[in-house]
Amino acid sequence: MTNDDDDIGGSGYSLADLSDYLDRGRQPAIPAIDSNPECQAMLASLDRVAGLSRELVARDAAEAPPVDESWVGALLSTIGRELRAGRDIPFAVSDPDTRLTITEGAVRELVRAAGDSVEGVLVGSCSIEGDVTVPGAEVTVALTISIVLSAPVTQLAQTVRDRVRSELLKHTELQVGAIDVTVTDVHLWLAEEDS
Amino acid sequence: MGALEAASDGLLAARSADGDSVAFGVLVRRLAPALRAYATRLTGSAADADDADDAVQEALISAWGALPGLEDPAKVRSWLFSIVSRKATDRIRARKPTAELDAERDEDTAEGPEEHAVSSSRLDALAAVLDALPEGQRQCWVLKQMGGFSYEEIAEQLGMSVTTVRGKLARARVSVVREMEAWR
Numbered sequence: 410m411t412n413d414d415d416d417i418g419g420s421g422y423s424l425a426d427l428s429d430y431l432d433r434g435r436q437p438a439i440p441a442i443d444s445n446p447e448c449q450a451m452l453a454s455l456d457r458v459a460g461l462s463r464e465l466v467a468r469d470a471a472e473a474p475p476v477d478e479s480w481v482g483a484l485l486s487t488i489g490r491e492l493r494a495g496r497d498i499p500f501a502v503s504d505p506d507t508r509l510t511i512t513e514g515a516v517r518e519l520v521r522a523a524g525d526s527v528e529g530v531l532v533g534s535c536s537i538e539g540d541v542t543v544p545g546a547e548v549t550v551a552l553t554i555s556i557v558l559s560a561p562v563t564q565l566a567q568t569v570r571d572r573v574r575s576e577l578l579k580h581t582e583l584q585v586g587a588i589d590v591t592v593t594d595v596h597l598w599l600a601e602e603d604s
Numbered sequence: 605m606g607a608l609e610a611a612s613d614g615l616l617a618a619r620s621a622d623g624d625s626v627a628f629g630v631l632v633r634r635l636a637p638a639l640r641a642y643a644t645r646l647t648g649s650a651a652d653a654d655d656a657d658d659a660v661q662e663a664l665i666s667a668w669g670a671l672p673g674l675e676d677p678a679k680v681r682s683w684l685f686s687i688v689s690r691k692a693t694d695r696i697r698a699r700k701p702t703a704e705l706d707a708e709r710d711e712d713t714a715e716g717p718e719e720h721a722v723s724s725s726r727l728d729a730l731a732a733v734l735d736a737l738p739e740g741q742r743q744c745w746v747l748k749q750m751g752g753f754s755y756e757e758i759a760e761q762l763g764m765s766v767t768t769v770r771g772k773l774a775r776a777r778v779s780v781v782r783e784m785e786a787w788r
Binding site for chain 2 (some may be wrong): 427469470471491493521534593594
């Protein structure tokens with residue numbers, strides 16, 4: 410590094426100092442830098458190349474060919490070996506030698522599908538709270554949803570609750586208590602779906 | 605493609621954390637181009653073209669496993685960038701002894717790249733400048749300016765001291781600013 414870079418424009422601040430200053434959003438203000446034209450020019454240059462760097466990644470990504478489906482497929486099949494089954498939820502059976510269970514993961518899948526079936530709703534996370542491994546124990550279902558912008562929130566949340574309850578009743582023996590629906594996100598209709 | 609295309613990154617991450625691989629697939633298709641572009645800049649053009657790709661793939665596989673532990677799913681994008689950074693820098697480190705030689709050269713090289721590639725745009729010019737930087741400097745630059753990491757985080761990822769990272773970034777800055785003057 411040359412001396413010039415250690416003391417920009419006689420300000421007493423180095424190039425690294427200026428860069429730190431920029432990272433901090435030029436706060437708290439340092440008058441010796443703010444009033445020094447050479448520092449200002451250097452800050453502008455640093456800011457510019459930093460912006461260009463981010464732009465470069467964005468451009469590369471935008472110009473890249475679409476992701477190869479076989480690559481995605483291989484990736485998904487690799488992770489598919491590590492499924493999140495969660496707890497085993499028993500079904501009551503009359504034969505003592507038979508144990509019938511459904512996984513928590515499968516129940517979540519049911520809940521997601523039920524919620525997604527409501528037009529304008531996408532389910533985010535979903536959890537089943539309570540001791541699902543004990544038959545008859547009451548459980549609470551909590552899910553977060555995203556709704557399309559400007560949709561009637563309470564109405565959609567209630568429809569989600571009803572559908573989730575009826576699906577769980579149909580396919581599991583869970584004693585479902587409360588179903589907590591939290592709207593955490595909004596999304597737009599997809600352009601393709603407008604037609 | 606289904607309605608999930610409209611979902612936010614955070615929603616897809618939350619579903620993935622719950623084990624929804626379809627949602628993870630949507631997230632992967634959405635973010636892979638940016639992750640790959642970033643990994644490519646990090647490994648540099650001297651690297652095997654597959655290096656960046658492999659780093660991204662490895663990162664996504666380990667991300668799937670770690671997703672349930674991600675505290676704020678809305679931050680999945682920057683979280684994935686940090687995993688890709690780690691996988692890509694691991695690969696670079698494994699690529700010895702070239703990397704070692706570069707690291708030594710890095711210490712002595714104060715001046716910037718001497719060859720001026722003919723570039724058609726500012727972005728191409730920047731790409732060429734970054735590519736010509738000594739490896740350590742380039743990694744620090746990419747992690748800082750494209751990945752948004754702090755000095756401490758970069759030091760940890762690259763197994764260097766914070767002082768070394770500062771020094772390399774300072775030298776990279778001098779080169780990049782100087783070389784890019786012509787493209788104002």
